[in-house]
Amino acid sequence: xxxxxxxxxxxxxxxxxDYATTLIQTVFxxxxxxxxxxxxxxxxxFSIKDLGILKYFLGIEMATSQKGLFLNQCKFMxxxxxxxxxxxCKHARTxxxxxxxxxxxxxxxxxxxxxxxxxxxxxxxxxxRPDITHVVSIVSQFMHSPTIAHTVVVKWILRYLKxxxxxxxxMKNNGHIQIIGYIDVDWAGxxxxxxxxxxxxxxxxxxxxxxxxxxxxxxxxxxAEAEYRTxxxxxxxxx
Numbered sequence: 001x002x003x004x005x006x007x008x009x010x011x012x013x014x015x016x017x018d019y020a021t022t023l024i025q026t027v028f029x030x031x032x033x034x035x036x037x038x039x040x041x042x043x044x045x046f047s048i049k050d051l052g053i054l055k056y057f058l059g060i061e062m063a064t065s066q067k068g069l070f071l072n073q074c075k076f077m078x079x080x081x082x083x084x085x086x087x088x089c090k091h092a093r094t095x096x097x098x099x100x101x102x103x104x105x106x107x108x109x110x111x112x113x114x115x116x117x118x119x120x121x122x123x124x125x126x127x128x129r130p131d132i133t134h135v136v137s138i139v140s141q142f143m144h145s146p147t148i149a150h151t152v153v154v155k156w157i158l159r160y161l162k163x164x165x166x167x168x169x170x171m172k173n174n175g176h177i178q179i180i181g182y183i184d185v186d187w188a189g190x191x192x193x194x195x196x197x198x199x200x201x202x203x204x205x206x207x208x209x210x211x212x213x214x215x216x217x218x219x220x221x222x223x224a225e226a227e228y229r230t231x232x233x234x235x236x237x238x239x
Contacts, residue, residue, distance in 0.1 A: 072168025091163025106147035174206030196226035
């Protein structure tokens with residue numbers, strides 16, 4: 001699998017529009033003719049410049065090999081511990097203590113800006129790290145009034161990321177294009193309002209392409225109701 005990047009600029013002499021964008025094309029190595037044809041078509045509309053094999057884009061690192069395309073955010077993740085002076089911290093083996101129950105009680109932070117900035121960056125990291133999606137969805141619920149206990153959880157996530165810095169997503173040709181989805185639900189798991197949490201992940205051709213962990217909008221009166229809502233959300237994503 002090969003990823004090529006093109007910088008494009010529309011040729012519109014009538015309106016004088018002048019802007020640049022970036023087009024990312026993913027094809028298999030044995031389809032070189034496809035790349036040539038696409039370049040030819042685009043060049044008739046845009047003034048394009050071939051920037052070669054894509055290796056870094058918006059904080060995402062991409063490495064191609066015989067195994068496939070590997071994506072991670074190693075550099076971006078290393079900047080987070082440096083921001084809070086945690087480069088020498090010990091690694092955490094899990095993203096979250098399974099028995100932890102966060103509440104709104106406790107000592108509030110005088111300035112929540114750092115907490116909000118860190119959680120915002122963690123949300124961006126979840127686009128390549130599905131293993132922290134659930135815990136990040138939890139800490140993001142306290143953005144407006146975080147406590148010291150919430151900050152401890154965020155630092156725990158940073159410790160986990162530091163110990164798993166090389167993890168990411170591998171996209172490869174598995175010889176099929178089957179679409180498969182898996183779901184799970186945490187019924188009434190939120191101790192604040194007893195709402196359930198929807199979780200799902202979707203594979204296309206054996207490659208993980210979509211995942212989510214999100215609190216449901218209403219309180220489910222039974223585990224079956226919570227599961228049906230989760231199945232509905234997953235089916236909508238599949239369609």
